[in-house]
Amino acid sequence: MIKLVLMDLDGTLTEDRDSTRIDLDAIYAIRLLKEKGIKVGLVSGNSYPILRGLYTYLYLDGGIVAENGCIVFYKEKYRLCKQMDKNLVIEFKSLFKLRDTWQNEYRECDFGFVPAKLTDEMINWAKEKNLYIKSSGYAVHIAYNPAGKSVGVEKLLQLQGLKKEDVAAIGDSSTDIELFQQVGFKVAVGNADDELKDIADYITSNKSGKGVREFVDKLLKGELDVIK
Numbered sequence: 001m002i003k004l005v006l007m008d009l010d011g012t013l014t015e016d017r018d019s020t021r022i023d024l025d026a027i028y029a030i031r032l033l034k035e036k037g038i039k040v041g042l043v044s045g046n047s048y049p050i051l052r053g054l055y056t057y058l059y060l061d062g063g064i065v066a067e068n069g070c071i072v073f074y075k076e077k078y079r080l081c082k083q084m085d086k087n088l089v090i091e092f093k094s095l096f097k098l099r100d101t102w103q104n105e106y107r108e109c110d111f112g113f114v115p116a117k118l119t120d121e122m123i124n125w126a127k128e129k130n131l132y133i134k135s136s137g138y139a140v141h142i143a144y145n146p147a148g149k150s151v152g153v154e155k156l157l158q159l160q161g162l163k164k165e166d167v168a169a170i171g172d173s174s175t176d177i178e179l180f181q182q183v184g185f186k187v188a189v190g191n192a193d194d195e196l197k198d199i200a201d202y203i204t205s206n207k208s209g210k211g212v213r214e215f216v217d218k219l220l221k222g223e224l225d226v227i228k
């Protein structure tokens with residue numbers, strides 16, 4: 001039985017993959033889960049303070065994984081990755097002519113940059129330095145390995161005493177591949193990256209936030225092939 005639903009933020013709870021407007025149907029879906037006693041948590045590349053605020057005002061209870069797995073919150077806050085060396089941030093930005101995302105001033109381990117287009121040169125640079133590197137479609141992220149949503153989600157489930165089979169997740173980008181590694185039921189929104197769709201148990205017909213609503217409606221009606 002699903003006891004916790006983990007939701008990505010950008011491109012998943014929003015109206016589309018280039019939007020930061022949270023879809024009203026996605027908020028409604030969160031309320032429906034809560035009414036049924038299913039917890040909802042956020043798993044995102046966004047910074048901790050932004051997700052912590054959203055968590056409070058969306059009235060969530062399933063915990064937070066921030067900075068692509070590096071920060072976890074469940075009753076208290078945990079930092080799981082090494083703090084970023086600011087000189088590396090400067091080098092990365094100037095080498096590839098990137099700009100800071102507005103949340104970088106609030107970040108500890110995982111930093112985000114725009115434009116969000118990942119190149120082979122960037123991947124090689126990161127590999128040499130043993131850094132995590134991925135694009136969410138909103139930003140290119142770097143962090144010291146081990147990083148990635150799986151690191152944080154593993155900790156979050158451990159804190160709540162939950163097994164993979166108790167947990168479903170929904171996401172949109174290749175940064176959610178690591179989220180999917182830790183959960184029993186994997187959902188990709190209709191407009192998700194192909195590589196995420198390829199490993200999903202269910203792909204919604206609708207995009208982003210409307211896809212979240214579709215998934216939740218089907219889950220609550222018992223129409224999905226989850227372990228009951």
Ligand SMILES: O=C(O)COP(=O)(O)O
Nearest residue numbers: 009010044045046136138
């Ligand atoms: O921080 C980003 O770039 C996107 O975050 P997401 O993991 O919520 O999609």
Ligand SMILES: [Mg+2]
Nearest residue numbers: 008010011172
């Ligand atoms: Mg996303």
